[in-house]
Amino acid sequence: MLYPIIKMSTSFILCILILTACTNEEASVSNKPTQSALDYQPINSNITVKSRAITKTSTFESTLYPLLKTQCGNCHGETRGIIPQFANSNLSFSLGDVETFSLVNFDLPDSSKIVLKLKNQLHNCWSNCDSDSNSIAQEIINWRDAYVQSSPAIYKNSCENCHGADGQGSLSVPAIRKTLSESELVALIETTMPPTDPNLCIGPCAIDTAAFISQGFTTSNNITNLHGPLAALPQGPEQLSILCTELASLNRDDIVNDVFCGPTPAKITSLDDLQTLLKLKIDPISPIIEPGAPIFTLLTHSSSLVARFVSSINPRAIIYNAPASLFGPAPPGAPGALIPQPTVGAAAMGFARGEQFVELFARDRITGALFFYLFTFEQTCNTNNQCGNADLLTNKIENNWTSYNLYSQSDLQNTVFDCLHCHQPDGPGTPLIPRMQEINFPWTHYISWTDGGMVLRDDFTAAHPDNLFYANIPNHLSFSSDPFGLEVLIGEIMQIELPPLDPNLPPSPVWRSATQPNQFESFSIEEEVKASNAGQPLRNLPPGKSNTWNIIYEASVRGEFIPVPYHDVKVTNAQKLRTMTNAINQYNAGTLAAADFPDIRQVFLDEAARDMGFQVKAGLDGPGIIIEACTQCHNSKLDQTISKARFNVNLAQMSDLNGGLLTGIQRDEVILSAIQRMRADNTDIRKMPPELFKHLTPAEIELAASYLCAQLNVPAALCGN
Numbered sequence: 143m144l145y146p147i148i149k150m151s152t153s154f155i156l157c158i159l160i161l162t163a164c165t166n167e168e169a170s171v172s173n174k175p176t177q178s179a180l181d182y183q184p185i186n187s188n189i190t191v192k193s194r195a196i197t198k199t200s201t202f203e204s205t206l207y208p209l210l211k212t213q214c215g216n217c218h219g220e221t222r223g224i225i226p227q228f229a230n231s232n233l234s235f236s237l238g239d240v241e242t243f244s245l246v247n248f249d250l251p252d253s254s255k256i257v258l259k260l261k262n263q264l265h266n267c268w269s270n271c272d273s274d275s276n277s278i279a280q281e282i283i284n285w286r287d288a289y290v291q292s293s294p295a296i297y298k299n300s301c302e303n304c305h306g307a308d309g310q311g312s313l314s315v316p317a318i319r320k321t322l323s324e325s326e327l328v329a330l331i332e333t334t335m336p337p338t339d340p341n342l343c344i345g346p347c348a349i350d351t352a353a354f355i356s357q358g359f360t361t362s363n364n365i366t367n368l369h370g371p372l373a374a375l376p377q378g379p380e381q382l383s384i385l386c387t388e389l390a391s392l393n394r395d396d397i398v399n400d401v402f403c404g405p406t407p408a409k410i411t412s413l414d415d416l417q418t419l420l421k422l423k424i425d426p427i428s429p430i431i432e433p434g435a436p437i438f439t440l441l442t443h444s445s446s447l448v449a450r451f452v453s454s455i456n457p458r459a460i461i462y463n464a465p466a467s468l469f470g471p472a473p474p475g476a477p478g479a480l481i482p483q484p485t486v487g488a489a490a491m492g493f494a495r496g497e498q499f500v501e502l503f504a505r506d507r508i509t510g511a512l513f514f515y516l517f518t519f520e521q522t523c524n525t526n527n528q529c530g531n532a533d534l535l536t537n538k539i540e541n542n543w544t545s546y547n548l549y550s551q552s553d554l555q556n557t558v559f560d561c562l563h564c565h566q567p568d569g570p571g572t573p574l575i576p577r578m579q580e581i582n583f584p585w586t587h588y589i590s591w592t593d594g595g596m597v598l599r600d601d602f603t604a605a606h607p608d609n610l611f612y613a614n615i616p617n618h619l620s621f622s623s624d625p626f627g628l629e630v631l632i633g634e635i636m637q638i639e640l641p642p643l644d645p646n647l648p649p650s651p652v653w654r655s656a657t658q659p660n661q662f663e664s665f666s667i668e669e670e671v672k673a674s675n676a677g678q679p680l681r682n683l684p685p686g687k688s689n690t691w692n693i694i695y696e697a698s699v700r701g702e703f704i705p706v707p708y709h710d711v712k713v714t715n716a717q718k719l720r721t722m723t724n725a726i727n728q729y730n731a732g733t734l735a736a737a738d739f740p741d742i743r744q745v746f747l748d749e750a751a752r753d754m755g756f757q758v759k760a761g762l763d764g765p766g767i768i769i770e771a772c773t774q775c776h777n778s779k780l781d782q783t784i785s786k787a788r789f790n791v792n793l794a795q796m797s798d799l800n801g802g803l804l805t806g807i808q809r810d811e812v813i814l815s816a817i818q819r820m821r822a823d824n825t826d827i828r829k830m831p832p833e834l835f836k837h838l839t840p841a842e843i844e845l846a847a848s849y850l851c852a853q854l855n856v857p858a859a860l861c862g863n
Contacts, residue, residue, distance in 0.1 A: 198353070202237050205285035206246070209277060210236070210256075213268045225721075225728045226738065228256070242721065243738050251282040255737060297354055300336055300343065327352035330841055372518065372549070372557065381547050382407065388550055396504035397421065397489050398515055402548055413493065413540040413614045416500065416517065420489050422461045426616045433466040434488065438615055440623040442598045443587035443713045444494075445579065445705040445755055447559065450834055451496040453714055453745050454601035455723060456535065457589065459613035463488035465631040490576075490631070493613045495535050496743055498524075503576065505635065512574040512635065514551040514561040519543040532736035535743070536729065540614055556784045558832050560775065564704055567659060569779040576632045579662040579707060580625075586664040586711055588625035594668060594679040594711035599623070601714070605723040610730065660703035666690040667709055679711035685750055686710045695753070699766070701773030701791060705755030713754060718745040757837050764849025767842050771831045788812045793853050810854050817847045817860055 214229040216222065226239035240246055245256040259265040261275035268274055331348040334340050343351060376384055386403035401408050401419045410416050417423035422436045431437070440457040443449075452458045465488075487507030493500045502515040522542050523529040532538060551561045551574075566574050584592035589599045599620055608618035636657075671686030672678045678686050691709040698706050722742040728734035751757045758770045769791050778795045780787060787797040788804065789812050796804040796812055804812060816830065820843050824833040831838070838846070851861030 199233060199237055201285055201288040202240070203233055205288060206278070206281040207233065207236060209281050213274075214266075217266070223724075225724045225734055239721075242740050245738075246282050246285075248282070248286045251279045251286065254279065254282055257282070297351055301351070327355055330839065334841060334844075372547075372559070375547075375549065375553060375557075377547055378545065379407075381549065381553075385548055385550055385553070388552065392513075394513060395507045396487060396513065398502060398504045398513075398548075410519075410546055411541075411543045413500070417461065417491070417614055420491065420502070421463070422489060422491055424461065424615045424619065426611075426619075429619065429622070431464065433464055433469055435464050436461055437464045437624055437627050438462070438613075438622070439625045439628050440589040440602065440612075440620060441587060441625075442589060442602070443707055443754075445707050446492075446564070446577070447501070448492075448494045448497065449705075449754075450756065451494045451743050453719075453743065454589075454598045454712070455605040455714075455719065455726065455745065456495055456743055457602060457612070458492055458494040459615060460490065460492050460628060461613070461615070462490035462628060462631055464627055465634045467634055468627050468630045488631075495539050495613075497534070498539065510635070512565070512576065514565060514574070516549045516554055516559055516561075517546060518549070519546040530736065530739070531741050532729065532739035535739070535741070536726075537611060540611075555781065556786050558775075558835070560786075563775055563777075563780055567704070567779065570781050575658075576635055577658065578625075578628055578632050579658050579660070580664050581629050581632060581658050581661065582664055583626075584664050584668060585625035585629070586662065586668055587707055587713075589620060589623040590625050591621075595623075595625075597679050597711060601712075601719065601723075605726045607727075607730065660694050660697050660706060662694060662707055663690050668711070671709055671711075681716075682710045682712040682714075682747065683716075683749075685747075685753070695759075698755070699759045699762075699770045701769040701777070704774055708750055708754045710750075713747060713750065714745045715747045751837075755836070757839075758842060762842075762845075764845040764847075767838065767846040768849060771836050771838060771846070775831075789816050806855060810856055810858070813850050813854060814858055814860050817850050820846060 210229040211219070211231070215231070217224045218227055218229040220227065220230050220232075226243040226245065228236050228239045228243070228245055230236040230239070240256075243255070245254060247254045251257065257275045257279045260267050260271050260278065264271045328348045331351055332340070332344045336342060375381065382402060386399075389399045389403055397420055408415075408419055410419065414423065417436075424436055424438060429435070429437075438459055438461040440459055441452060442454040442457050444452040444458050446458075448458055487505055489502060489504040491500050491502050498519050498521065500517040500519075502517055503512050504515070505512060520543065521529065521533060521539065522544055523533040523538075524544070549559075551565075554560050555562055562574075564577055566572060580586050580588065584590070584594060586594060587598070589595050589602060602620055603617070606612055606617045606620070608616075610617050612620075667688045667690050668679070670688035670690060674687040675681070675684055686709055688709045691706070694703070694706045695709075697703050722740065722745050725734060725740050726742060729736070729739050746754065746756075752760055758767050762770065772789070773791045775786060776789050776791055778790060778792055782797040782801055783799060785799060788799065790796045793809075793813070794803075796809060798804045798808065819826075819828050819830040820838065822829045824837075847861070851858070854861065
């Protein structure tokens with residue numbers, strides 16, 4: 143673990159004992175008769191259950207919405223369809239865009255985007271801009287007051303003492319996460335809250351409380367920025383010196399060493415600079431197709447570090463040197479083999495918009511051995527932490543870099559950026575491998591010339607016109623996305639040997655024989671998915687089914703392999719995809735301001751979150767949750783001398799950092815720390831598993847915590863003992 147174990151003080155334990163009893167006095171009522179949603183009356187007389195009609199939607203309809211519809215509907219309604227459509231005649235659609243584009247600020251109504259647009263930019267005012275902006279601000283206040291006065295009574299009386307006014311929780315009480323759907327919150331409240339009487343709030347009580355939490359909390363629901371875990375590592379020239387010393391000690395002879403460890407530090411202010419220096423720049427006019435030349439593929443769904451960022455409108459661009467064996471067999475007279483030499487020493491990069499880093503690997507020119515790196519950068523917007531969606535999710539992220547850092551695979555080993563648990567799954571001393579789980583035709587989630595690949599390309603081109611660039615690759619070249627070349631490169635690197643047809647000849651490396659651990663068999667899976675839903679791959683509802691996929695998915699649930707890609711070609715919700723595609727196009731056309739640009743990564747099909755690996759399999763018990771959620775980073779195969787190894791899903795094998803086993807109170811401390819970190823707020827850098835990679839519901843967290851508590855040698859207050 144990157145952060146030290148937190149030891150509980152006496153005062154902290156006392157605080158836990160107090161908080162575990164948090165509820166109103168009336169919450170202790172028991173033996174409540176079963177009630178339906180139609181006849182529900184609150185047991186607690188201090189709780190006024192709001193009418194089902196009083197919701198965020200209904201209060202919006204009676205306050206701000208009429209003004210928006212009347213004064214802004216000509217442009218921001220369905221007639222002209224200008225994004226955002228906050229004045230659409232469809233009430234739900236209008237409210238959806240108000241929230242998606244963060245147009246209203248309940249805390250500071252005068253600072254709402256929709257108010258400032260009139261007040262500061264004089265944007266299409268209908269009378270006097272000052273009075274018009276004041277009118278909108280007043281309706282926002284009216285909306286807020288109507289909603290807030292009717293909604294929070296249940297939460298305030300029964301939940302706030304423990305979970306906080308905004309659901310932020312504490313070290314001992316879990317945060318209430320807005321990332322849960324309202325239906326998940328309802329189920330959680332009806333079955334577990336408050337702990338002293340889970341039957342206290344059911345039916346409309348649970349429905350309305352869930353609606354208030356989901357719609358009313360102000361806590362940010364954005365994906366946590368990943369840079370935090372690197373804050374404790376060296377930066378700038380100090381880090382570069384450490385890196386180059388390491389590469390020298392390893393006698394590394396690769397292009398990354400050439401670029402960054404020469405006599406003069408590399409000047410890199412853009413993705414173009416980085417690609418040029420690493421010889422991975424795609425020629426925008428006339429790409430050269432020959433061994434060693436840079437080629438690329440676009441991946442629209444990933445189970446890697448950037449899984450929550452990648453879709454058909456925000457793909458992962460993988461750029462690499464074309465392998466020699468892509469161009470045919472060795473010339474006559476060569477010793478019965480393909481020629482990998484032109485790509486020994488080559489490099490590859492992975493980049494997706496949304497985070498300020500580029501993943502790299504390079505091959506040693508002498509040995510061909512792989513080595514992994516992470517290149518991070520900052521932009522001008524990082525000053526005063528002002529980076530917004532438009533800075534990170536458009537072409538702005540590829541330019542105007544102000545600084546950079548480069549980390550090696552060993553630097554990252556004890557952070558969430560660790561390369562080795564995926565690329566060296568059998569642990570220290572074993573070969574590093576490149577990962578491409580969908581390594582065989584038809585490469586399900588890659589843009590290509592296959593049926594599914596062309597459907598994905600259509601989604602990409604709808605949001606990225608030919609005259610612009612993505613990852614510094616001209617969009618008009620998207621038809622050249624080539625997963626076959628990546629398959630060949632991986633085959634070369636792994637040097638898989640097959641018996642020759644002629645037994646008198648020695649075995650030869652054969653590129654089509656490359657395999658992956660727990661391989662995603664694209665052809666079989668796609669055929670089974672199509673058989674289950676004739677609309678596939680164009681329409682992914684209802685989701686497809688595949689027995690072949692089920693086998694590899696269950697293996698990942700058992701902790702035997704890393705998470706697997708989704709079974710369907712498309713991972714996106716059609717409506718979300720249309721909304722974000724329209725936003726991208728209007729931003730590019732200059733009709734959507736940078737301040738209004740949404741988080742275009744939020745396009746995933748909610749129903750598929752578990753199958754995509756964003757959540758654990760439904761119905762797991764405590765040990766099962768720990769295994770699926772934690773094994774990838776905390777298992778006995780990994781380096782047992784780093785602090786991350788102190789926690790191990792095999793609790794009998796937890797390391798004391800010297801390769802020995804943890805016992806007694808030290809073992810208990812690690813288990814308690816794991817419980818604290820699971821219960822931490824999703825914005826906490828110590829949160830485990832990181833919210834970016836795997837989201838656990840509060841109920842799942844408590845199942846896992848209960849299992850861990852049962853493994854302690856000495857009872858602890860954190861476990862209610």
